[in-house]
Amino acid sequence: MGKRVLAVDDSKTMRDMVSFTLKREGFDVVEAEDGVAAIEKSADGAFDLVISDVNMPRMDGITLVGKLRQDPKFRATPILILTTEADQAKKAAGKAAGATGWIVKPFDPDQLIGVVNRVCR
Amino acid sequence: MNAEEAVLATVEAIAAGRETSSDAKQYVSFAAGDEQYAVDIISVREIKGWTDVTSLPNQPDHVRGVLNLRGAVLPIIDLQCRLGGGLTETSPRHVIVIVAVDDRQVGLLVDAVSDILSTSDERIQPVPETSGREDARVFSGFLTEEDQMVAMLDLPRLLGSEVLDSALHEQTELQ
């Protein structure tokens, strides 16, 4: 069984692309359309990696990271946030909440795989 | 050949066609009235025995009606009648050859399936300019097999007026 990834984004396009790229690399991808849905999915079991967008309805990515980090299952799980350009504030906020790292949009499959390999066993 | 045998022969022919990589193309030939006709085996989807069709109001005589084929509704064209002959007197021995043209499926009512012909393009002769038959445009060529002329059907032309024409028009409108 491949590693389990939780991909969180309110944009289906982004979810699809993240999903497609990771599946091609042998990951099992579970998708969630926002923070609330991600929390629900996280209740079902542990993940080897979480990739989350920042701007989402209902619960944003930063809040999601903070909440996941408080869950013992996710204490050691790498969590990446998807952020635009050099948004230092978002990166800092993400990190403060416990994000492992970030992926800078626009989406680039090579970058995604590169970063994932840097944080994921 | 009855319908069942024809199906088997078609399946075998298709299988054989996949194995031989020669230039030979395969055709399903059938009889309608006193004539022999053939279509490219590629366009044949299915062959089934005649069953009653549901007739359509105010349509040309050769449109015999429609039939349910696994949930799709197909028109059945009486080939003999379409080519200027009289209506076919149907019996359970008659056969419907289901062909596909441009994403559409149509059944051709014929007397019987005759054979699977295997032939190369060179052997098919063009339609003579003065064939005398006013319906000659619906043929793509002729093949002479054992003293018998087999007319190759040009399906888009044969079915164009009923089946394809209107569809093409409607698709291009309101773009």
Place this chain on the structure above:
Amino acid sequence: MNDFEQFKQTFFDECEELLQQFEDVAGTLKAGSNDPAGLDDMFRSVHSIKAGAGAFKFDRLVKFAHELENVMDRVRSGRMELSEGDPEFIIEAGDVLQDLVAAARRGVEAAAGLEDEALGRLQAMLAGGSVDAVAADVENVCDKGGAGDFRIDFRPHRAMYETANEPQLLFHALVALGELSVVADLTKLPDLAKMQPDEGYVSWQIEVRGVPDRAAVEEVFEFVDGDCDLTIEPLSSVAASPAEVVVEPEVEAPDAKPVAKAENSGPAGVQSTSIRVELERVDQLVDMVGELVIAQAMALDSLSELVDIRHVKQLQALEDLTMRTRQLQEGVMAVRMQPLKALFQRFPRIVRDLSRKLGKSVRLELDGEATEVDKTIIEELSDPLTHMIRNCMDHGLETPEERQAAGKPEQGVVRLSAEHRNGRILIRVSDDGRGLNPEKVFNKAVENGLVDADAELNKEEIEALIFMPGFSTAAEISDVSGRGVGMDVVRRNIQKLGGRVTVESNEGEGSTFTLALPLTLAVLDGMLVSVAGERYVVPLSAIVETVCPDASVIRALPDGGTVMPLRGEAIRLIDLCQSMNLSRHGQAEPLRKLAVIVETEFGRRVGLVVDELLGQQQVVIKSLEANYRRIEGVAGTAILGDGRVRLILDIDGLAAMAGRNPDISPKGGEIAKPEEATGGLSA
């Protein structure tokens, strides 16, 4: 990037929703403060469009979305306030965004300079908006460094482990860059008993050789910067190449309170959870349920012969199955139903643009946006409705001067409304313009050879002439409603959906176009009737009652038709046997025929004369056009329990056939084309 072509469709579909969301809120914006939730939605819409556009390299779209996103971000975070005129501009900016998306979707370059004006204004808003806007992000000044060998001192803090970063993985990443040697410093490691599992006790001295550039090394430690003591020095004494200073053009200011905001949005949960499903999958489901309905009907058919009173249990089970099948079908069909809102909301923009272009002031009134219709129908309605609205504005409404002269308010009104009626949906497009002038319409039809000059037509018939092929001529095709498309095409498209369009007009007061459409294209409740040995399905929704008229009350009409009285109303009878061109083949006519009284879309009643009623049945509609063509008087086909195909009657078509004025001769319409000898494909 080719792998990602497949996501373009999703992206564009999503854009449509996002643009709609943007537009929805944009329409409510006002100068000063606005609803924060709405602003968040707008910001996110633009943000998502930008992110997707970036992945597909739609550069102009990205650039524009970026500026608009920045403005929206300021506005939503309270760092910028909309002043007078700004809300209108935001709507326009949304339009530009939409145009850029549309161009990308079609795979063409948008018109040069399309976005320039709006872009300039966005940038001006950002520059003048607030003080922090001009503060460049100095953190991004970085040293690219040079290639070579590096020595790295790396001492993780506890915080680094708390973000699930692993030194080991970093070393792996370094291995990918060059030759690596790592020495662990364990001197700080406490006794096992005192050890905190999360604490960082170990530090490393790392040497990595043959690295392409320093930035690559920094990138490896990108995520842990700040959570560790880190020094990176070139191993060789040779200084790195002169440092290049790069200032990122990013001017976005830090978001003041990201966490607090998120907390607020938590409990609201107003947005209903939804999933996106490929339409194809829903269609498969619809098809499967359709087959199930047929199978169930077949089972019922064959079992009903066997079942008697001893089999009450089986009978009940069967009834239960029937009911559940029905419920399942309704449930599946409901998945396809969508409110018309998404469609209707395109029109304010179209009307706004057009009123500017035409120099006419127009108010658009929308009503019944919540009416639900099958998604397929909604999609197919977009073009015809757009055309009709353009038509109303271009030809229907007068110029402001003309309106003034006629004593009407300068501003014209175009109304678009929808409602459910008799299991169908009625959509009306009306205007308060000049209306149709019957004389002009008639003369034009004569001119174009559609009717004889001496034909006698009533008002209704004259108005219907505008739907004839060949009625609108090239001479009047304007750049607004022309596009080479006439009302005949609108009608044909509506007919393709199993619908009908009519017009009602009063000169000087305006015109109303009415579209009547089925709610869904998949199932229908029908009454099975028989005539001369043939069976047909009559849509149940059209049936008013069934009567058994006495032959003596039936009167002949001069045009060859017949009528019967019904509660004071003369009902025209349609002899199905005749309309369907059936022959009785020696089958005796029944002694007393039945007249099924049906109502046409527009309230007219006619009686279908049949031999027998065979009972109600729900049927799955199968298009005749999928493999054949449209036939007048036939709405579609149905496959019944016995597996046979039956024709579903088109009441309005039949009424039109029966009551057709022989003076009107449609040109090349859908009525029985003359048989061209070979009818070849002209292409």
